Amino acid sequence: MPLAARAEQLTKTYGTGPTAVVALDAVDVDIARGRFTAVMGPSGSGKSTLMHCLAGLDTVSGGRVWLGDTEITGLGDKQLTQLRRDRVGFMFQSFNLLPTLSAAENITLPMDIAGRAPDRAWVDTVIETLGLRDRLRHRPAQLSGGQQQRVACARALASRPELIFADEPTGNLDSRSGTEVLDFLREAVDQLGQTVVMVTHDPGAAAHSDLVLFLGDGKIVDRMENPTAETVLERMKQFDVIRHG
Protein backbone atom coordinates (compact mmCIF):
# COMPACT_ATOMS: atom_id res chain seq x y z
CA MET A 1 0.00 0.00 0.00
CA PRO A 2 1.46 3.43 -0.92
CA LEU A 3 2.30 5.50 2.14
CA ALA A 4 1.74 9.21 2.67
CA ALA A 5 3.93 9.23 5.77
CA ARG A 6 5.87 6.83 7.95
CA ALA A 7 7.72 6.85 11.23
CA GLU A 8 10.21 4.32 12.51
CA GLN A 9 11.16 4.18 16.19
CA LEU A 10 10.06 7.79 16.52
CA THR A 11 11.04 9.16 19.93
CA LYS A 12 10.44 12.65 21.26
CA THR A 13 11.71 13.82 24.62
CA TYR A 14 11.04 17.24 26.08
CA GLY A 15 13.63 18.62 28.49
CA THR A 16 16.61 16.82 29.97
CA GLY A 17 17.62 15.15 33.21
CA PRO A 18 15.17 14.07 35.89
CA THR A 19 12.38 16.34 34.59
CA ALA A 20 12.55 15.02 31.01
CA VAL A 21 9.23 13.91 29.53
CA VAL A 22 9.12 11.12 26.95
CA ALA A 23 6.22 12.29 24.79
CA LEU A 24 6.74 9.59 22.11
CA ASP A 25 8.45 6.31 22.90
CA ALA A 26 9.83 4.50 19.82
CA VAL A 27 6.63 4.74 17.76
CA ASP A 28 6.35 2.86 14.45
CA VAL A 29 3.51 4.07 12.27
CA ASP A 30 2.43 3.93 8.61
CA ILE A 31 -0.06 6.43 7.23
CA ALA A 32 -1.68 4.96 4.13
CA ARG A 33 -2.35 7.23 1.17
CA GLY A 34 -5.99 8.00 0.34
CA ARG A 35 -7.28 7.13 3.79
CA PHE A 36 -8.67 8.96 6.77
CA THR A 37 -6.76 8.14 9.97
CA ALA A 38 -7.80 9.33 13.42
CA VAL A 39 -5.41 9.58 16.37
CA MET A 40 -6.97 9.24 19.83
CA GLY A 41 -5.76 8.84 23.38
CA PRO A 42 -5.91 10.48 26.80
CA SER A 43 -4.63 13.99 27.39
CA GLY A 44 -0.83 13.99 27.37
CA SER A 45 -0.56 10.66 25.51
CA GLY A 46 1.42 12.28 22.67
CA LYS A 47 -1.18 12.86 19.95
CA SER A 48 -0.18 16.40 19.05
CA THR A 49 3.50 15.56 19.35
CA LEU A 50 3.06 12.67 16.91
CA MET A 51 1.27 14.91 14.46
CA HIS A 52 3.86 17.68 14.78
CA CYS A 53 6.76 15.25 14.22
CA LEU A 54 5.08 13.61 11.21
CA ALA A 55 4.31 17.01 9.69
CA GLY A 56 7.82 18.38 10.17
CA LEU A 57 6.57 21.02 12.62
CA ASP A 58 8.84 19.70 15.34
CA THR A 59 12.23 17.99 15.46
CA VAL A 60 12.53 14.42 16.74
CA SER A 61 14.84 13.11 19.49
CA GLY A 62 15.30 9.73 17.85
CA GLY A 63 14.08 7.56 14.99
CA ARG A 64 13.21 8.46 11.43
CA VAL A 65 10.24 10.08 9.69
CA TRP A 66 9.30 10.08 6.00
CA LEU A 67 6.78 12.17 4.12
CA GLY A 68 6.06 10.13 1.01
CA ASP A 69 9.51 8.95 -0.07
CA THR A 70 11.33 11.91 1.48
CA GLU A 71 13.05 11.39 4.78
CA ILE A 72 12.37 14.55 6.75
CA THR A 73 14.47 13.74 9.81
CA GLY A 74 17.72 15.57 9.30
CA LEU A 75 16.30 18.31 7.06
CA GLY A 76 17.11 21.90 8.02
CA ASP A 77 14.53 24.54 8.97
CA LYS A 78 14.44 26.06 5.52
CA GLN A 79 13.88 22.73 3.78
CA LEU A 80 11.22 21.76 6.33
CA THR A 81 9.37 25.03 5.84
CA GLN A 82 9.37 24.51 2.09
CA LEU A 83 8.27 20.89 2.42
CA ARG A 84 5.37 21.79 4.72
CA ARG A 85 4.31 24.60 2.42
CA ASP A 86 4.40 22.47 -0.71
CA ARG A 87 3.25 19.07 0.52
CA VAL A 88 1.24 19.35 3.74
CA GLY A 89 -2.10 21.00 4.60
CA PHE A 90 -3.07 21.97 8.15
CA MET A 91 -6.30 22.49 10.05
CA PHE A 92 -6.43 23.52 13.71
CA GLN A 93 -9.07 23.88 16.38
CA SER A 94 -8.91 27.66 16.03
CA PHE A 95 -9.47 28.25 12.36
CA ASN A 96 -6.43 30.55 11.95
CA LEU A 97 -7.96 32.65 9.17
CA LEU A 98 -6.74 36.16 8.50
CA PRO A 99 -9.58 38.53 9.50
CA THR A 100 -8.89 41.19 6.88
CA LEU A 101 -8.96 38.79 3.93
CA SER A 102 -12.00 37.36 2.18
CA ALA A 103 -12.71 33.62 2.23
CA ALA A 104 -11.35 33.34 -1.31
CA GLU A 105 -8.13 35.16 -0.37
CA ASN A 106 -7.70 33.04 2.75
CA ILE A 107 -8.07 29.85 0.71
CA THR A 108 -5.23 30.69 -1.67
CA LEU A 109 -3.05 32.61 0.83
CA PRO A 110 -0.45 29.86 1.44
CA MET A 111 0.04 29.47 -2.30
CA ASP A 112 0.19 33.23 -2.83
CA ILE A 113 2.91 33.45 -0.17
CA ALA A 114 4.78 30.62 -1.86
CA GLY A 115 4.42 32.36 -5.22
CA ARG A 116 2.65 29.35 -6.67
CA ALA A 117 -0.22 29.71 -9.09
CA PRO A 118 -3.26 27.82 -7.82
CA ASP A 119 -4.67 25.06 -10.02
CA ARG A 120 -7.95 26.88 -10.68
CA ALA A 121 -9.95 23.80 -11.68
CA TRP A 122 -8.86 22.01 -8.50
CA VAL A 123 -9.57 25.00 -6.24
CA ASP A 124 -13.00 25.28 -7.89
CA THR A 125 -13.72 21.62 -7.17
CA VAL A 126 -12.68 22.11 -3.54
CA ILE A 127 -14.90 25.20 -3.18
CA GLU A 128 -17.81 23.34 -4.77
CA THR A 129 -17.31 20.24 -2.60
CA LEU A 130 -17.21 22.37 0.56
CA GLY A 131 -20.26 24.39 -0.47
CA LEU A 132 -18.41 27.71 -0.24
CA ARG A 133 -19.30 29.18 -3.64
CA ASP A 134 -21.63 31.87 -2.28
CA ARG A 135 -19.38 32.75 0.69
CA LEU A 136 -16.17 33.56 -1.16
CA ARG A 137 -16.37 37.34 -0.75
CA HIS A 138 -17.20 37.18 2.96
CA ARG A 139 -14.61 37.94 5.63
CA PRO A 140 -14.21 35.42 8.48
CA ALA A 141 -16.23 37.58 10.93
CA GLN A 142 -19.18 37.40 8.51
CA LEU A 143 -19.13 33.59 8.57
CA SER A 144 -20.34 31.07 11.16
CA GLY A 145 -17.80 28.90 12.97
CA GLY A 146 -18.65 25.95 10.75
CA GLN A 147 -18.25 28.03 7.60
CA GLN A 148 -14.92 29.38 8.86
CA GLN A 149 -13.66 25.86 9.43
CA ARG A 150 -14.83 24.91 5.93
CA VAL A 151 -12.72 27.80 4.60
CA ALA A 152 -9.77 26.49 6.64
CA CYS A 153 -10.43 23.04 5.17
CA ALA A 154 -10.47 24.50 1.64
CA ARG A 155 -7.20 26.30 2.42
CA ALA A 156 -5.65 23.01 3.58
CA LEU A 157 -6.83 21.30 0.38
CA ALA A 158 -6.06 24.10 -2.09
CA SER A 159 -2.49 23.11 -2.90
CA ARG A 160 -3.56 19.46 -3.28
CA PRO A 161 -1.20 18.39 -0.49
CA GLU A 162 0.02 14.84 -0.03
CA LEU A 163 -1.24 14.89 3.51
CA ILE A 164 -3.66 16.96 5.59
CA PHE A 165 -3.18 17.17 9.35
CA ALA A 166 -6.20 18.22 11.36
CA ASP A 167 -5.71 18.85 15.10
CA GLU A 168 -9.11 18.79 16.84
CA PRO A 169 -10.76 20.46 13.83
CA THR A 170 -14.22 20.28 15.40
CA GLY A 171 -13.14 21.31 18.92
CA ASN A 172 -14.63 24.81 18.58
CA LEU A 173 -17.78 23.85 16.69
CA ASP A 174 -21.29 22.90 17.76
CA SER A 175 -22.13 19.31 16.95
CA ARG A 176 -24.03 20.05 13.74
CA SER A 177 -21.25 22.20 12.22
CA GLY A 178 -18.71 19.69 13.49
CA THR A 179 -20.43 16.84 11.71
CA GLU A 180 -20.61 18.93 8.55
CA VAL A 181 -16.85 19.60 8.60
CA LEU A 182 -16.15 15.89 9.24
CA ASP A 183 -18.40 14.94 6.33
CA PHE A 184 -16.38 17.28 4.12
CA LEU A 185 -13.10 15.77 5.28
CA ARG A 186 -14.60 12.35 4.47
CA GLU A 187 -15.53 13.62 0.99
CA ALA A 188 -12.02 15.02 0.52
CA VAL A 189 -10.77 11.47 1.02
CA ASP A 190 -13.48 9.57 -0.88
CA GLN A 191 -14.10 11.91 -3.79
CA LEU A 192 -10.91 13.94 -4.08
CA GLY A 193 -8.45 11.19 -3.14
CA GLN A 194 -6.84 13.18 -0.31
CA THR A 195 -5.13 11.75 2.79
CA VAL A 196 -6.19 12.99 6.21
CA VAL A 197 -4.74 12.46 9.69
CA MET A 198 -6.91 13.88 12.46
CA VAL A 199 -6.27 14.19 16.19
CA THR A 200 -9.50 14.04 18.20
CA HIS A 201 -10.96 13.30 21.63
CA ASP A 202 -14.41 12.70 20.22
CA PRO A 203 -15.54 9.12 19.38
CA GLY A 204 -18.19 10.56 17.03
CA ALA A 205 -15.50 12.42 15.09
CA ALA A 206 -13.23 9.36 15.01
CA ALA A 207 -16.14 7.38 13.55
CA HIS A 208 -15.70 9.35 10.30
CA SER A 209 -12.24 7.83 9.84
CA ASP A 210 -11.15 4.53 8.28
CA LEU A 211 -8.67 3.69 11.01
CA VAL A 212 -8.20 4.84 14.59
CA LEU A 213 -4.76 4.74 16.21
CA PHE A 214 -4.94 4.78 20.01
CA LEU A 215 -2.01 6.36 21.83
CA GLY A 216 -1.18 5.78 25.50
CA ASP A 217 1.89 7.13 27.28
CA GLY A 218 3.70 7.86 24.03
CA LYS A 219 3.08 4.48 22.42
CA ILE A 220 0.50 3.18 19.94
CA VAL A 221 -1.43 0.79 22.14
CA ASP A 222 -4.19 -0.25 19.74
CA ARG A 223 -5.74 0.31 16.31
CA MET A 224 -9.28 -0.08 15.01
CA GLU A 225 -10.44 -0.36 11.39
CA ASN A 226 -13.89 0.88 10.36
CA PRO A 227 -14.70 2.47 13.71
CA THR A 228 -18.13 3.49 14.92
CA ALA A 229 -18.76 5.96 17.77
CA GLU A 230 -19.94 3.03 19.91
CA THR A 231 -16.94 0.75 19.30
CA VAL A 232 -14.51 3.63 19.87
CA LEU A 233 -16.25 4.64 23.10
CA GLU A 234 -16.22 1.03 24.26
CA ARG A 235 -12.48 0.79 23.59
CA MET A 236 -11.81 4.07 25.44
CA LYS A 237 -13.68 2.73 28.49
CA GLN A 238 -11.52 -0.40 28.47
CA PHE A 239 -8.39 1.79 28.51
CA ASP A 240 -9.78 3.71 31.48
CA VAL A 241 -10.29 0.43 33.33
CA ILE A 242 -6.72 -0.64 32.53
CA ARG A 243 -5.31 2.75 33.58
CA HIS A 244 -7.38 3.40 36.67
CA GLY A 245 -9.07 0.13 37.59
Ligand SMILES: Nc1ncnc2c1ncn2[C@@H]1O[C@H](COP(=O)(O)OP(=O)(O)OP(=O)(O)O)[C@@H](O)[C@H]1O
Ligand atom coordinates in the same frame (compact mmCIF):
# COMPACT_ATOMS: atom_id res chain seq x y z
N1 LIG B 1 6.81 21.98 24.43
C1 LIG B 1 6.75 21.06 25.40
N2 LIG B 1 7.60 21.12 26.46
C2 LIG B 1 7.56 20.21 27.44
N3 LIG B 1 6.70 19.16 27.45
C3 LIG B 1 5.83 19.06 26.45
C4 LIG B 1 5.80 20.00 25.37
N4 LIG B 1 4.82 19.62 24.50
C5 LIG B 1 4.27 18.51 25.02
N5 LIG B 1 4.87 18.16 26.17
C6 LIG B 1 4.56 16.97 27.01
O1 LIG B 1 4.58 15.83 26.18
C7 LIG B 1 3.50 14.95 26.49
C8 LIG B 1 2.64 14.72 25.26
O2 LIG B 1 1.98 15.94 24.90
P1 LIG B 1 0.99 16.09 23.67
O3 LIG B 1 0.59 17.52 23.61
O4 LIG B 1 1.56 15.46 22.49
O5 LIG B 1 -0.24 15.20 24.18
P2 LIG B 1 -1.72 15.13 23.58
O6 LIG B 1 -2.08 13.68 23.59
O7 LIG B 1 -1.81 15.85 22.31
O8 LIG B 1 -2.52 15.88 24.74
P3 LIG B 1 -3.90 16.73 24.67
O9 LIG B 1 -4.98 15.75 24.31
O10 LIG B 1 -4.04 17.25 26.07
O11 LIG B 1 -3.71 17.80 23.64
C9 LIG B 1 2.77 15.58 27.67
O12 LIG B 1 3.26 15.00 28.86
C10 LIG B 1 3.15 17.03 27.56
O13 LIG B 1 3.12 17.65 28.84
